[in-house]
Amino acid sequence: MVMTLHITAKAVVPANMDEEMKNATFTTYTSMDTFYSDSTYLSTSVVPSPTNVTGNTSDLINIYITSGPYIDAINDEYFSTVLLPSFIYACVLLAVGIPGNGLVVYVYGFKSKRTVSRTFILTLAVLDLINCLFSISTELVILRNFLKFNYPTICKISRFVTSFCNHSTTIILLSIAIDRFRKIRYPLKKKMKMSTAKIIVICSMLFGCLTGIPFVLFYGTKTQFLREVETDTQRLVYQGKLCLPRDGLDIIYQEVLLIVLSFAHVLSDVILGVLYSFVGKSVLLSHNSFRRVDPASVKPHSERKRSIELGRRNTLRLNSTSSAPGTAGRTNTMLFLVTLVFILSFMPYLVLAFLRTFQIEAKQTSTTEKAVRHFFLRSYFLNSAINPILYCFVSKHFRQEAITGVHRMVPGRKSQYTIQRQTARQNVRKS
Template structure:
């Protein structure tokens, strides 16, 4: 029996440890792809042009591509956990994952900065529908630049596998790796960057929240009811805060694990601990599925448009089915008439 057959046999034996993370990713993919597609349709067709809509639409596009492209890869590298031989595939998709992380981060910081200027500095120069495209392009290019080391450094992690008297080397496309000093520096840099972005978001929204609280108190003291613009501003801020909080919490385990990569032997973990580790390594995936639910929870207009969209799709499908059935009935009647005439 050659080494490849031994690796395949060991991989098949160990796959039961990965069933939980595989199911976790499959469920998120099944929910995330249609969920983000619905956001793309509704925000493009039903919302008027604004800075908020532009950023949310780009964020939804990022999440949709993440669910469509990287979920199948993540599932595949779990199924072929010890038999992942294609280094270029590993590099390509992990680079794509880090790009989506960076780009999403920059979009959220842009949204927070936009809300900060609107609420706290309304008379100063603002992000507008005319210049927001430059913020989007800048976010994209910065994400590409920060992503370059991932493409260079991502390895296939080699692990020694034993099965009875057989010993072979397994090849893993690892989420967390520290194969050299450069990888350690890059992982540390990514963790620092994540901490910096999370801190910026936290500080900006604390300032925004305090300002809106003071404005609300002032309206109450002067007996002024909140205007439609005030209610809209409050709703957008709640959505932005929640999206940012989910982003920070879902990515936190990934960057913590990147820091401690190599500190313990994963093969010595029991089945439950190993499965939990692989889910925590991919906790970031939840961030790219959660946003449609956040919009639906806070935005009544989004919920209404979702219902309209579903009813439109259902009615269109029903109409097409009825038309097809009617055509079949007409065809059958013609065939019956022709047979009778003959």
Template sequence: MNVSDVSLNETLQDNSHLLQRLNDNTVQLNFIPSLILTISMIIIGVPGNILIIVVYMKRWRKSTCRIFILALAFNDLFNCLFTMPLELYFILNVYQTDLPYLCKISRFMTFWTNDGSSLILMGIAVDRLQRICRPFRLQLSISTAKKIVAASMFVSLLVAWPALLIYGISSIRLPISENNMIYAKLCLYADNPGVKLDPTVFVFFIMAGNSVLDVFFLVVYGIILYNVKNSGKELRKLSRVDLYLGNGTRKTSKANSEDQNGSYKTNKLRSVSNTEFRKRSLAETITDDQYNSSRNHVNQGPIKRFHSEQCLTAEAKRKLFAQSRQKLHSFSSGRGSRRHIYQSHDHHRKAKTTIMLFSVTVLFMVSFVPYTVLMTIRNFDSGYYNRLSDLEKAIYQFFIRSYFLSNALNPLIYGYISEHFRTESKSVLKTLLRIKG
């Protein structure tokens, strides 16, 4: 070995040590909040998403909601087990990343799973819209829900594959003195991408797609909220009036029902004209003959006239029609009361599920807002990040990873809103503790 070779090796070793010091110093100054965020999301997200998968697979009835929630949980669990640990590696080796294929796969999987989740949330929104606002129409089946999940992941694969070519190792020069530079390697846009595609175009396409989906979510859930609110108002107005008694006669208004000892006899009720009685009780008197006829011609009876006159929303019509049909075919008020309680419980459960899934969607949208804004700014202003102070860079690096929140916090939303999920989760945890004991 000659003198020049010894000098070159010493220079390389010095540069390596210097690059290590620069790397560690940058991590301490700019990436501590990002490390805390990522580690916290792994700690919360891994057991939380595993619990979701166990509860919904083993202890939940089959439904479209179950299919969608399981698909989201699998995507989130994959991010917590794969992409987040890789992100920790890239953070701790911010200037010393020399694994281009790992960088490519990490970025591709991040885009694929998160884009797939956004499309699955779109399917959830459509399913909720059908069940809440269009209950009489054909609903999504379990097989259709599975097809939506498969199609969502396939479409997101088509959208995300350019990340395999765009991302890779990016070499930058770091000044160490007035005349000396040192080269660092980052997981960013590749120096020699495998496709002639401007990374800015790809990122802008992803951002535009997310914005369109956000608008879609706001419109759909706005329609759902409007229908639920209006239905609730109309049902409260009619809560004091039951359409039919168990024996087939129409229940009187609140004023007529106050005296149940005979001050208002059935004959007197039948003598009141239809017009006056409708004003007083919001319903017509149905005689025994009319009742027998309505059993055979439900769609042509007073239900149809009542709905057309009151202009109720679809949800109110569905609830009132179910109550009316149940009363017409039941001669036991006790059985009818139990049926009414079951229907009220079903309506409450459906509303709770919608609120829960809406909260998951809001979390997804909010968690991507900082990432979308910062990536848009950086792509239109390439020198933006370099002009930031160390504190501002730390804030930037924290919020550029804000989308991790949607991968880890969904279990907390389910546990807070769904009492059934809390109960089943406790049961699963108790079973695991018994097995370990």
């Protein structure tokens, strides 16, 4: 009869392990290919190859090991060969995202006039900053300890925060697109109030919390077989601990969650695409109509009145859509780019997650393919760090205030830069 012993401490490795391994037989499990092919580790570099098998295997004692030098060695090699590009990618996003989103919060929170657009941009920056400070930071720890991350509570919180930020961002981007659409299609109608924008922000937070609950329930520690070592008296089963859907969770729940999330993302992407296509079409029509209209050349009074009204409508549209006349147009362009990056950054993740969950992907993959797959499974982190860069390229106001804020943080340059700014403002007023 087979005896089973569950041991997780490092002390489970016997003192005579090196001697016993001379007569050991090894069995490598392929269950990591079945459930999570990205985590498969097939290597004989850590433990020597078997020579022969002795003894009755039915009398062996099973010892389950989840930590220790052999687990560390497997984890370190998997990190260096597969996860290192993803780790570097997350480090770059963290280095860019934290100071960048901090500047966005500073500029749009303290150095800008409170408008509906500024409120939405500030909310996006706060969500992105939370994502950087906690989600990406935790992901770095998970990547470094990918096969030995036995911290289910941290895993649950990390996935909840990521879900909360991303889903709240989706609602904010939809609200921005609707606000842009209303200003374009109905420029003379009443605009969105600040109170309405604040209610939308609160509702987006509640929506993010509600949609994050399944991640708390489903995620945790997933036990994964790595390899098996048989000696004359015992069977050592090495197991990894991963931050994935927890042990005992039925696969149907993972499939349903992924289908619902994928459908929601596709639906929101379609709505955003339709709204911004109307915005772009209206911008082009407004430019063309504004160039053709010449109210002074129309002789009949009724036609002159109609042309003047058309010119006024087109002027209003230009002031709120065109990137050439002023700030409103640049804001439109900036928000459109933010939305586009959000949509594109989620596409690789959704495709790979769908293939992984429904086991459509190839079972046998090379180390390079696994590294690429892990890299793009974290593609959605991009939208949390790249927005400040987009603001710098598009918004002149953000660039100026961000440069001012940075100069104020540098010792010895605060007073000099303040004098330069005051002199520049006086020159503008004189001119």
